[in-house]
Amino acid sequence: MTIVSTVDYLNVSIHGYACEVFVNRAPILRTPVDAPYTAIPSVSEWLVSGDNEIAVRVDAIAPPGAIVDPLSPRRLIVQRCVGPLGEIVPAGEDVPIDGLTWAPLPDDPPPTLPLRIAYEFRLPRGPTWAWQTATPMKLDAATTAELLMFLDALHADLSLGDIPGLLSRLRIKFAELAPLYGMTPAAARAGLQEQFTELAKDNAWTVEPLRPDDIVLHLCCDGRVVEPRTRDDQPVLRGQAADGNAWSLPVFISRIDGMFEVVR
Amino acid sequence: MTQRPAQRPARPSPRKTPPPALKSKAGQPANKPCATCQKQQPRKVPPCDFDKLEFSCKHCGVADKREIKSVAFWLDMGRGKIMTNQVHSPNKRNPAVTDRFEVIEPDTITVKASGGPGYSPGHPALTVQPPAGRGEVKVLRGPTHAVAVSYEPNWFKNRLANITRIGFFAGLRQFFFPPPAMWVFTMAACGARPAPQPKAFYSWKHKVAVYPPDIFKIGLQIPSVRKRERADSRYSEGKVQGSSSSSSDTRGLARTSQSTKEEMRTTGNTELYRRTESVGNRHGTVTQTQQLGTIRGRDYSSDKYEGSDAPDGRALSTAKSFTFTRNGADWTQSFKAAEFIEFLLTLRKQILGLIEFFKAIANRMPKIGWTFSVEVEVFAGSLEYEWGYKEWPKNHTVYRYYKVEVALTLVSAKAEIAFGLELLSAKAQVYGAVTGELKLTFTREANPDRTGPAATVTVPPAVGGEIGVRGALGDWVEVVGKINAGFEGAAVMELAPFALKANLDLSAGKGTFTAKSKLFFSVTKSATLWEKRPIWSRTIL
Numbered sequence: 001m002t003i004v005s006t007v008d009y010l011n012v013s014i015h016g017y018a019c020e021v022f023v024n025r026a027p028i029l030r031t032p033v034d035a036p037y038t039a040i041p042s043v044s045e046w047l048v049s050g051d052n053e054i055a056v057r058v059d060a061i062a063p064p065g066a067i068v069d070p071l072s073p074r075r076l077i078v079q080r081c082v083g084p085l086g087e088i089v090p091a092g093e094d095v096p097i098d099g100l101t102w103a104p105l106p107d108d109p110p111p112t113l114p115l116r117i118a119y120e121f122r123l124p125r126g127p128t129w130a131w132q133t134a135t136p137m138k139l140d141a142a143t144t145a146e147l148l149m150f151l152d153a154l155h156a157d158l159s160l161g162d163i164p165g166l167l168s169r170l171r172i173k174f175a176e177l178a179p180l181y182g183m184t185p186a187a188a189r190a191g192l193q194e195q196f197t198e199l200a201k202d203n204a205w206t207v208e209p210l211r212p213d214d215i216v217l218h219l220c221c222d223g224r225v226v227e228p229r230t231r232d233d234q235p236v237l238r239g240q241a242a243d244g245n246a247w248s249l250p251v252f253i254s255r256i257d258g259m260f261e262v263v264r
Numbered sequence: 265m266t267q268r269p270a271q272r273p274a275r276p277s278p279r280k281t282p283p284p285a286l287k288s289k290a291g292q293p294a295n296k297p298c299a300t301c302q303k304q305q306p307r308k309v310p311p312c313d314f315d316k317l318e319f320s321c322k323h324c325g326v327a328d329k330r331e332i333k334s335v336a337f338w339l340d341m342g343r344g345k346i347m348t349n350q351v352h353s354p355n356k357r358n359p360a361v362t363d364r365f366e367v368i369e370p371d372t373i374t375v376k377a378s379g380g381p382g383y384s385p386g387h388p389a390l391t392v393q394p395p396a397g398r399g400e401v402k403v404l405r406g407p408t409h410a411v412a413v414s415y416e417p418n419w420f421k422n423r424l425a426n427i428t429r430i431g432f433f434a435g436l437r438q439f440f441f442p443p444p445a446m447w448v449f450t451m452a453a454c455g456a457r458p459a460p461q462p463k464a465f466y467s468w469k470h471k472v473a474v475y476p477p478d479i480f481k482i483g484l485q486i487p488s489v490r491k492r493e494r495a496d497s498r499y500s501e502g503k504v505q506g507s508s509s510s511s512s513d514t515r516g517l518a519r520t521s522q523s524t525k526e527e528m529r530t531t532g533n534t535e536l537y538r539r540t541e542s543v544g545n546r547h548g549t550v551t552q553t554q555q556l557g558t559i560r561g562r563d564y565s566s567d568k569y570e571g572s573d574a575p576d577g578r579a580l581s582t583a584k585s586f587t588f589t590r591n592g593a594d595w596t597q598s599f600k601a602a603e604f605i606e607f608l609l610t611l612r613k614q615i616l617g618l619i620e621f622f623k624a625i626a627n628r629m630p631k632i633g634w635t636f637s638v639e640v641e642v643f644a645g646s647l648e649y650e651w652g653y654k655e656w657p658k659n660h661t662v663y664r665y666y667k668v669e670v671a672l673t674l675v676s677a678k679a680e681i682a683f684g685l686e687l688l689s690a691k692a693q694v695y696g697a698v699t700g701e702l703k704l705t706f707t708r709e710a711n712p713d714r715t716g717p718a719a720t721v722t723v724p725p726a727v728g729g730e731i732g733v734r735g736a737l738g739d740w741v742e743v744v745g746k747i748n749a750g751f752e753g754a755a756v757m758e759l760a761p762f763a764l765k766a767n768l769d770l771s772a773g774k775g776t777f778t779a780k781s782k783l784f785f786s787v788t789k790s791a792t793l794w795e796k797r798p799i800w801s802r803t804i805l
């Protein structure tokens with residue numbers, strides 16, 4: 001078993017801006033314009049050797065005067081941090097390595113939207129991820145049809161509760177991510193099967209139907225990765241589980257050696 | 265002038281028999297035939313009745329006092345009814361006052377009977393029944409009388425003497441619009457009229473409600489005092505090693521005399537800190553003893569407040585937090601202000617008790633350190649409320665005059681929290697700050713032409729803050745929308761009579777959370793981080 005003690009994560013704190021945050025052009029999260037957003041997503045699997053980029057695309061700005069509470073101020077802060085895997089870093093105790101902050105002055109003219117803010121940083125040599133060398137895609141009719149067929153296959157595995165079938169399409173993801181998050185791929189696969197058994201007990205497992213007209217394919221990482229989301233930015237693979245909870249399985253897909261694979 | 269039948273309200277019917285007429289020179293009752301006549305002819309009563317009755321006070325028809333000249337009742341022979349010219353408030357919420365004439369002490373009520381076929385000797389007669397315990401019923405002979413009416417003698421001093429027994433709040437409430445003294449006036453004649461007249465006025469009972477003339481004023485001038493309580497704990501993983509500490513500080517100038525005693529004892533794993541703080545003004549002192557103790561990691565904190573009267577006025581300084589005046593004269597020293605200060609401290613303590621509430625949640629997850637800070641300010645600002653009864657110029661009623669100027673923060677609370685809990689089967693940290701402020705800022709004066717007696721101002725709290733949640737590094741937690749947390753409640757001020765009520769609760773901390781898994785299914789769930797917690801709810805005055 002690989003012993004991993006630290007993980008790279010972003011300390012995101014945004015209020016007053018509808019944004020999408022990217023690491024090396026992979027979408028990590030989106031924020032609402034009308035509510036404060038704080039989160040600490042780990043991003044090790046999107047970082048690469050050498051040059052890296054963290055970017056924020058601002059799509060909407062809350063009007064002046066909409067945010068007046070000094071305890072919940074307007075802000076746009078994304079910091080890159082490293083912390084101990086599996087531990088809670090108390091809020092305010094993150095140690096940022098670098099990051100970006102955007103704080104326009106009240107008198108500044110409103111920017112043209114969408115606004116892109118980004119910075120770069122260098123990292124020492126590390127693993128090369130499958131998505132980095134995946135075949136770039138164009139979302140033409142043929143590729144789109146093929147992607148929908150692939151999604152349909154994932155959907156069928158989930159509908160049938162065929163977790164081994166599902167795992168066969170998540171091979172690269174499990175191989176690359178399990179060691180990053182302190183597990184062997186085998187232990188991670190067993191863990192997924194166990195979680196499914198729990199979520200699906202009492203026949204509570206349901207899967208939302210795939211609706212091609214509600215699927216938006218987001219091409220990212222210079223065309224090497226695609227993330228399907230619904231029009232309102234939910235994962236397309238989702239449903240209801242036991243205890244009334246909702247489950248979802250966000251997927252990032254690449255074409256590796258001619259075949260579609262879930263890489264994240 | 266409106267003319268409409270007088271509505272006889274439900275009440276004991278007037279005495280049907282008027283006071284007996286005076287004896288004639290013949291030695292017989294003038295309204296009773298002699299025994300011979302009774303035998304010889306049908307009963308014949310001499311005419312004795314009036315057409316019209318008028319009630320007025322000494323302010324009626326006086327410029328800038330009462331616009332009405334009188335309240336009249338008269339017999340409309342055509343309709344066979346008693347008519348009246350009573351004017352009623354245009355405000356539909358004010359019930360029409362039909363059975364009484366209302367005045368402010370001292371006043372003189374003039375009752376005048378006129379018209380009619382004439383009277384038997386000594387008729388008509390006015391019976392004046394003073395309020396209970398205020399002397400004998402008097403019978404006044406003749407058609408016109410001026411009667412001095414009064415409120416309860418020494419009412420103010422009598423009630424002032426109650427304060428020691430009933431306390432500050434009930435003591436003060438006695439002076440908020442006390443009920444009137446009721447006098448009952450009955451004008452009566454025989455009601456005998458010449459043959460063709462089918463209807464008689466006969467007798468009329470009308471009440472006179474007498475109200476005290478006093479104009480009172482209370483004032484609160486309370487400088488800002490913010491009190492802050494902190495508590496935090498740090499635990500290292502593995503073999504649990506705990507420590508906790510608390511501190512408090514008070515800022516502001518409300519205190520006019522103060523002594524603080526601190527005591528710290530440490531023996532092995534026991535730590536005890538005791539701090540005694542005395543706060544006083546010229547009316548009394550309040551001693552707060554705060555004990556912060558940890559014994560083997562357990563918390564034994566306590567807070568105790570005691571009030572006491574000031575030994576004398578000189579010992580403590582002159583700052584006034586509460587004033588009470590009657591007709592411009594200061595009667596503040598009749599109130600035990602210590603009781604009021606004690607109330608404020610109790611209120612403050614209840615809010616600072618939020619620390620205990622969060623600590624109890626946090627102690628279920630002892631491996632995640634917690635830190636809390638609760639800052640509170642109660643009753644800062646000023647309030648001036650003036651009140652009393654006044655005769656309404658447009659009719660025969662008295663209204664509740666008031667004038668209020670308020671810029672008062674009833675409570676301002678801020679809780680900064682950070683603690684661990686279990687969320688979506690994983691440990692997580694909840695952190696952030698919430699604020700709530702109940703503040704009343706307005707000026708208002710009674711307007712009897714428009715505003716009803718139930719003038720009420722309700723203000724919701726101004727709330728702010730933000731709560732976040734984070735999980736352990738690796739999988740991460742995303743909040744769907746936002747976490748609903750904060751304070752809720754209302755401040756309600758009623759103006760006639762004065763009442764101030766407020767309640768403040770810590771809202772339930774609720775949200776919808778997605779545990780975003782790196783390798784497994786992500787799960788979305790609505791969760792309650794903490795339940796709603798009532799902090800205080802009471803009628804303050």
Ligand SMILES: [Zn+2]
Binds near residue numbers: 297298299300301302
């Ligand atoms: Zn006779």
Ligand SMILES: [Zn+2]
Binds near residue numbers: 323324368371
């Ligand atoms: Zn009068």
Ligand SMILES: [Zn+2]
Binds near residue numbers: 295453454455
């Ligand atoms: Zn008579």
